[in-house]
Amino acid sequence: MSAMNLSRPTPRASVMAIAAYVPGKSAAPGAAKVFKLSSNETPLGPSPLAIEAFRANADHLAIYPDGSASALRVAIGKRYGLDPARIICGNGSDDLLGLIGHAYLGPGDEGLYTQHGFLEYPIVIRAAGAEPVVAPEKDFAADVDQLLAKVTARTKVVFLANPNNPTGTYLPFAEVKRLHAALAPHILLVIDAAYAEYVSRNDYAAGIELAAESENVVMTRTFSKIYGLANLRLGWAYGPASVIDAINRIRGPFNVNGAAIEAGVAALGDSAHVDKAVAHNDQWLPWLTKEIERLGIKGTPSVGNFLLLHFPKDETLSAKAADAYLTSRGFVLRAVGAYGLPNCLRLTIGTEEANRGLIVALADFMGRARG
Numbered sequence: 001m002s003a004m005n006l007s008r009p010t011p012r013a014s015v016m017a018i019a020a021y022v023p024g025k026s027a028a029p030g031a032a033k034v035f036k037l038s039s040n041e042t043p044l045g046p047s048p049l050a051i052e053a054f055r056a057n058a059d060h061l062a063i064y065p066d067g068s069a070s071a072l073r074v075a076i077g078k079r080y081g082l083d084p085a086r087i088i089c090g091n092g093s094d095d096l097l098g099l100i101g102h103a104y105l106g107p108g109d110e111g112l113y114t115q116h117g118f119l120e121y122p123i124v125i126r127a128a129g130a131e132p133v134v135a136p137e138k139d140f141a142a143d144v145d146q147l148l149a150k151v152t153a154r155t156k157v158v159f160l161a162n163p164n165n166p167t168g169t170y171l172p173f174a175e176v177k178r179l180h181a182a183l184a185p186h187i188l189l190v191i192d193a194a195y196a197e198y199v200s201r202n203d204y205a206a207g208i209e210l211a212a213e214s215e216n217v218v219m220t221r222t223f224s225k226i227y228g229l230a231n232l233r234l235g236w237a238y239g240p241a242s243v244i245d246a247i248n249r250i251r252g253p254f255n256v257n258g259a260a261i262e263a264g265v266a267a268l269g270d271s272a273h274v275d276k277a278v279a280h281n282d283q284w285l286p287w288l289t290k291e292i293e294r295l296g297i298k299g300t301p302s303v304g305n306f307l308l309l310h311f312p313k314d315e316t317l318s319a320k321a322a323d324a325y326l327t328s329r330g331f332v333l334r335a336v337g338a339y340g341l342p343n344c345l346r347l348t349i350g351t352e353e354a355n356r357g358l359i360v361a362l363a364d365f366m367g368r369a370r371g
């Protein structure tokens, strides 16, 4: 056992092993206009009804919110056909992922996720004192056989982002079911469906059916992406009563603020706004995919509201060089070296102006670097 440091409080070793999450940058110093395409936010913003509800909340800031977010759970239940008693809301889905980790993982346990999986997972796993285990992916997508090969007697939680960030790939529902069927009943499968609303594939499902029927599946969702409420921090999870009960015991008593509850309810009531966001994405994701490939940049086929760009090996055309050039032109993308993708950038689908401008800037970059 290592000697205890008595000169100051010492965090657990597993905490100090964490590489703190670095969010996508937002600044582009010197650029006339900045397009933030680094955090998968919606270019359409929130529903006007949600903004109105948020403003109305200013009249009662001194009063604690409803700690169980009942109105929001009822609204989510109505929208998705779910029992509100099996829903829990959080301060962003990050909050819920962390709570799931703390409730189900501890020293000696392993938490499993995929090679280019969302980087919050290793943080959550280590924060709980457990060991992160990484399963290789196939073509930048989760691979069920590789995941199952990494399951050991110590595995307690499997985190699966579906679709995955930052790759944009997804696992067909049949594959998710195959993964679940092969997991022992004491292993919790966390399906993180932050981008579910954007997916229009017949073989995709967010995981509601599995979470409804199993004792060991929980699905997390967010209001940060298609609902445009990232700044408010609002997410939810749906799962078996036992899992919701465990998370409820350890969450902050008022982990969701009143403005978020009311804006969330209003956002759920504006399905036309969500439809508009889907239509926008369906128009611009294929356009951007085609345009970048025309420029000689490879894109991983995406079903989300973002696209992973693979830059050529040539140093002058590298992701790092592109990032610097695009930022100077006001286009802020996400560097994804921390995801094991050092020569890639992740691009969020933006407004028409941002998308068209980005392609012009990228064309200039490729031309300049080559020329």
Ligand SMILES: Cc1ncc(COP(=O)(O)O)c(C=O)c1O
Pocket: 039, 040, 091, 092, 093, 094, 095, 118, 161, 163, 164, 165, 192, 194, 221, 222, 223, 224, 230, 233, 234, 235
């Ligand atoms: C896959 C995935 N899960 C969860 C989150 C966290 O979202 P929230 O804003 O709800 O905490 C993100 C945000 O980028 C994400 O990409």
